[in-house]
């Protein structure tokens with residue numbers, strides 16, 4: 267698979283003193299969904315802005331769709347769709363009018379603009395609302411409109427900055443479905459930031475966790491979760507049984523065993539591997555299992571381990587000023 271985004275030593279210093287992004291390197295393969303996770307102020311939006319040519323790179327380099335971001339910003343802009351954290355659609359225009367305006371910014375005219383706009387609006391189920399002013403839209407409808415506004419020029423890479431922020435659970439899962447569909451059906455590469463770790467877990471092929479401007483850990487969701495020590499099996503045996511700590515510790519793959527009376531917590535990289543041996547051993551000893559359960563590690567545990575804070579404690583990110591200027595910058599073509 268070819269690399270569609272590459273960053274090497276990418277660094278951003280604001281006003282000569284605020285180091286927002288500090289020598290990060292990563293790559294994204296074509297067709298992947300890449301999740302960029304991190305607490306508020308970690309440097310996610312700044313990274314997206316550098317890759318989108320909207321913020322100057324202080325040090326290091328990046329390329330998107332084969333074009334160097336600093337040397338060929340125009341070619342990069344033609345290859346990408348950007349769905350900013352801030353909503354940029356015009357309230358006083360209808361959804362369709364916003365789409366056509368955006369199409370014009372990309373030099374798509376008349377019939378083609380209309381056809382593409384209608385097709386994309388129906389993709390996110392906004393056909394019925396297409397002719398209504400955006401001011402009458404719900405938050406979810408606005409996000410859906412914003413999503414397809416970034417797709418009119420058929421970009422190769424779609425950048426999404428907190429695409430589901432503030433939406434209720436149902437609307438969020440709808441958004442994820444659209445994003446997944448765009449990735450699967452159109453082969454669109456997706457680079458996204460999000461605060462919702464469970465959703466990132468199910469949607470992303472690769473994840474990088476950034477904190478204080480540096481990447482703390484990256485890999486597939488499964489790889490990241492393995493780093494926190496795997497699954498935990500909780501076993502309750504009938505009272506009065508011998509202490510089985512040593513027995514469990516002797517089983518291949520078992521990492522750690524803690525016991526409280528007849529309840530054992532067994533840490534292992536993969537339940538599927540060690541569980542048969544555990545159960546067989548107990549049967550051989552003619553011991554009765556009263557209760558057995560296991561929990562898989564979550565990305566939230568990974569996040570907690572590498573950043574020292576839980577994503578759940580985070581407040582919703584503040585709005586990033588600057589995104590509002592996207593349309594203006596694009597319109598003026600710089």
Ligand SMILES: Nc1ncnc2c1ncn2[C@@H]1O[C@H](COP(=O)(O)OP(=O)(O)O)[C@@H](O)[C@H]1O
Nearest residue numbers: 280284286305306307308309310311312313583
């Ligand atoms: N235009 C700016 N000028 C100065 N500092 C900024 C600017 N934009 C962001 N920052 C600072 O850079 C750091 C990273 O911000 P940002 O990239 O927005 O983080 P995130 O998107 O992960 O919340 C923060 O400390 C933020 O205050």
Ligand SMILES: [Mg+2]
Nearest residue numbers: 310311583586
């Ligand atoms: Mg941000």
